Amino acid sequence: MSPKAVLAPVLVQVLLTFCLLLWTGRKRFAAARDGQVELKDISLGERTWPAPVQQVSNAFANQFELPVLFYVLTGLALATAKADALFVGLAWLFVATRIVHAGIYATTNMVIRRFQAFLAGALVLMAMWLIFGAKILLA
Structure with a gap:
């Protein structure tokens, strides 16, 4: 596959992360402006x-957990x-699940x-790693 095809889902995952970052900032500034929090109460990162606000923030923070393994795998592949x-198909499927996960987390938060x-x-990513590992070790 071309690097363009392989990197397209990565770029969408990165875009999701930046969108959540901006959304988090917007929600936090609005909450502080509206007096929903005191700056002294959040100065040390307390929740x-x-x-x-926390839902969107958690959705953003979650992009630095499981997706890290996706980034590493894509680079290795x-x-x-x-x-x-x-x-590439599995990569798109993984990114789609991340979009759905973030959307649920940041809105309804139906656990x-x-x-x-x-x-x-997680299962898609595990499959991607197993397939990659088999290709490397059995080739």
Whole structure:
């Protein structure tokens, strides 16, 4: 696969992360401006933000957990020329689950639905790693 095809889902994942960063900032500034929090209460990162602010913030922070393994895998797949159509398809599926997960987390925060989206993404990523590992070790 071309680097463009392999990197497209990565770029969408990065875009999701930056969108959540901006959304978090907007929600935090609004909460502080409206007096929902005192700056002294949040100066050390305590989680005293109102729930809607914390939801978006948590969705942003979550982009530095499971997606890190996705980024590493994509780099390795590119470097070893093991990224094929299956890899790209699974990468898009993983990113789609991350978008759904973030959307649920930042809005309704229905825990069971959020977990289902997380689990789906985790299973897709595990499959990607297993396939990659098999290609490397069995080739």
